[in-house]
Amino acid sequence: MLEQWLLLAHVIGATVLFGTGAGIAFFMVMAHRTRDPALIAHVAATVVIADTIFTATAALLQPVSGYLLARSIGWDLWEGWMALSQLLYVVTGLFWLPVIWIQNQLRDLARAAASSGSALPPSYHSLYRVWFVFGFPAFSAVLGIFWLMLTKPSIALF
Numbered sequence: 001m002l003e004q005w006l007l008l009a010h011v012i013g014a015t016v017l018f019g020t021g022a023g024i025a026f027f028m029v030m031a032h033r034t035r036d037p038a039l040i041a042h043v044a045a046t047v048v049i050a051d052t053i054f055t056a057t058a059a060l061l062q063p064v065s066g067y068l069l070a071r072s073i074g075w076d077l078w079e080g081w082m083a084l085s086q087l088l089y090v091v092t093g094l095f096w097l098p099v100i101w102i103q104n105q106l107r108d109l110a111r112a113a114a115s116s117g118s119a120l121p122p123s124y125h126s127l128y129r130v131w132f133v134f135g136f137p138a139f140s141a142v143l144g145i146f147w148l149m150l151t152k153p154s155i156a157l158f
Contacts, residue, residue: 006069013065014149016058018142021096024050025135028103032128037113037120044107051100059096063089080155085148088141095138102131 024047031043063086070077077083109124 003069003072006065006072010062010065010069013058013062014146016054017062018146020050020054020058021135021139021142024055025139028106028131035120037110037118040120041107041110041114044103044110048100048103048107051103055096059093078157080157081148081152083157084155085145088145088148092138092141092145095134095141099131099134099138102127102134106131 027043028047031040034040067077070082075082077086105127106124109121109127113120113124
């Protein structure tokens with residue numbers, strides 16, 4: 001019974017990470033396309049809150065539920081598919097952590113432009129491009145983790 005609860009917690013955590021990440025990306029891209037600093041500032045502020053409440057919480061709980069689930073089932077954490085999943089999780093985090101800072105900067109730059117009635121500054125556009133590009137490896141890594149967790153392929157690491 002414990003395994004079922006741990007599995008449920010792990011699947012919900014993965015769903016929250018994937019869904020919140022995809023939703024945040026969608027809303028940030030759609031807001032950016034308007035070029036409206038006030039709208040971008042509002043959406044970016046909401047995104048920062050969502051990332052803090054949902055993504056950060058799930059990101060912290062996901063390795064805990066995964067570890068407990070693996071121990072409960074008796075899986076070796078260094079089995080190929082499991083180790084690769086953990087590596088991809090680290091890759092995701094390495095791209096996600098800078099994105100948190102970037103989203104705060106985008107929000108602040110958009111707020112400043114909106115309050116002064118000016119266009120978005122070049123620094124906003126540069127940061128947005130980095131934010132956009134960083135989403136691809138993070139999103140791809142999460143898809144890879146889903147595939148590994150569902151298929152559990154035999155992968156020899158050593």
